[in-house]
Amino acid sequence: MRSLQLSGITASHSGTPVLHGIDLAVRAGSTTAVLGPSGCGKTTLLRVVAGFMRPDTGEVRVGDEVVAGPGVWVAPEKRGLGYVAQEGNLFPHLDVAANISYGLPRRERRARAGVGDLLELVGLTGDLAHRRPDQLSGGQQQRVALARALARRPRIVLLDEPFSALDPELRVATREAVAAALAHEQATVVLVTHDRAEALSFADQVAIMHEGRLTQVGAPAYVYRAPTDRRSAVSLGEACFLPGWLDNGVVTCALGELPVPDVSGSGPCEVLIRPEQLRLGEPTASPYVAEVTRTVFYGHDALVELRLDDPRGDSVDVSARVLGDEAPAVGSRVSVRVVGTPHVVTLDGAHPG
Numbered sequence: 001m002r003s004l005q006l007s008g009i010t011a012s013h014s015g016t017p018v019l020h021g022i023d024l025a026v027r028a029g030s031t032t033a034v035l036g037p038s039g040c041g042k043t044t045l046l047r048v049v050a051g052f053m054r055p056d057t058g059e060v061r062v063g064d065e066v067v068a069g070p071g072v073w074v075a076p077e078k079r080g081l082g083y084v085a086q087e088g089n090l091f092p093h094l095d096v097a098a099n100i101s102y103g104l105p106r107r108e109r110r111a112r113a114g115v116g117d118l119l120e121l122v123g124l125t126g127d128l129a130h131r132r133p134d135q136l137s138g139g140q141q142q143r144v145a146l147a148r149a150l151a152r153r154p155r156i157v158l159l160d161e162p163f164s165a166l167d168p169e170l171r172v173a174t175r176e177a178v179a180a181a182l183a184h185e186q187a188t189v190v191l192v193t194h195d196r197a198e199a200l201s202f203a204d205q206v207a208i209m210h211e212g213r214l215t216q217v218g219a220p221a222y223v224y225r226a227p228t229d230r231r232s233a234v235s236l237g238e239a240c241f242l243p244g245w246l247d248n249g250v251v252t253c254a255l256g257e258l259p260v261p262d263v264s265g266s267g268p269c270e271v272l273i274r275p276e277q278l279r280l281g282e283p284t285a286s287p288y289v290a291e292v293t294r295t296v297f298y299g300h301d302a303l304v305e306l307r308l309d310d311p312r313g314d315s316v317d318v319s320a321r322v323l324g325d326e327a328p329a330v331g332s333r334v335s336v337r338v339v340g341t342p343h344v345v346t347l348d349g350a351h352p353g
Contacts, residue, residue, distance in 0.1 A: 082149030
């Protein structure tokens with residue numbers, strides 16, 4: 001196992017800046033997901049780590065070894081990294097066994113050493129060893145690509161949106177199989193993705209990227225519950241933002257007085273409440289009442305859009321997530337209450353305690 005450390009990384013394409021001072025630490029044996037929209041610089045960052053691209057400034061350190069930095073450049077094949085691209089990039093004229101053993105020392109390659117074990121590790125059977133890539137499903141191809149990356153026992157595995165081309169059901173199954181294989185190998189992993197569910201469920205650490213900058217890095221539950229800004233909050237899931245007034249650890253908004261014990265000071269602020277934090281009931285159960293304007297049914301649950309009666313006279317739109325068979329009818333009126341602690345996203349004259 002090796003750790004990965006990026007310090008002050010900048011990079012550009014044809015003179016256009018893409019990465020701006022990236023600092024990121026990935027501890028040995030852990031998984032970090034870099035989450036962001038298309039074009040934000042995620043793949044460029046992965047290419048810098050892999051050695052496919054030189055950074056303009058900064059340092060890349062694998063374990064105790066500097067592999068890129070001022071006056072230092074280690075070639076990609078000497079960094080001990082495994083790389084799995086979005087499409088897998090298997091050789092179409094080679095069978096599965098030859099694809100996996102490609103790049104191994106000749107003696108091991110001729111013996112096709114460990115191919116069956118590697119296939120089993122990624123949740124496939126050895127019977128597939130003699131099939132060509134065009135005889136495999138998309139999910140099987142991605143697992144073979146991972147087996148090929150693991151064949152050389154890399155210190156760090158880099159995953160470049162490897163599940164994005166798969167249909168939803170296959171994506172989840174493949175992701176779970178890949179995660180189990182990587183955990184078994186105790187690999188240090190960096191995944192880049194634009195899929196928030198993938199980032200939150202797959203990784204020990206999530207790094208949110210916007211426009212070539214990391215805006216927040218932390219454990220999945222932490223970045224989801226306490227995003228640094230509105231844009232990061234939205235990138236991680238549905239969000240309700242309410243204007244409010246903070247005073248001595250209590251914020252007053254359209255849903256009443258809500259405790260925010262980790263924030264001190266006073267002044268106007270904006271409060272983040274996730275839809276699953278809202279509970280609906282009979283309109284007499286709470287002084288905070290809303291009209292149901294729309295429901296979006298997903299089967300296991302539903303998103304209920306609400307127009308809240310603000311006691312101050314202004315209507316406020318919020319969304320609640322409920323069980324699929326508990327979604328109220330459009331036009332009905334329901335009470336709304338908050339469970340858990342909301343998060344102050346922006347504030348003026350106050351600061352996190």
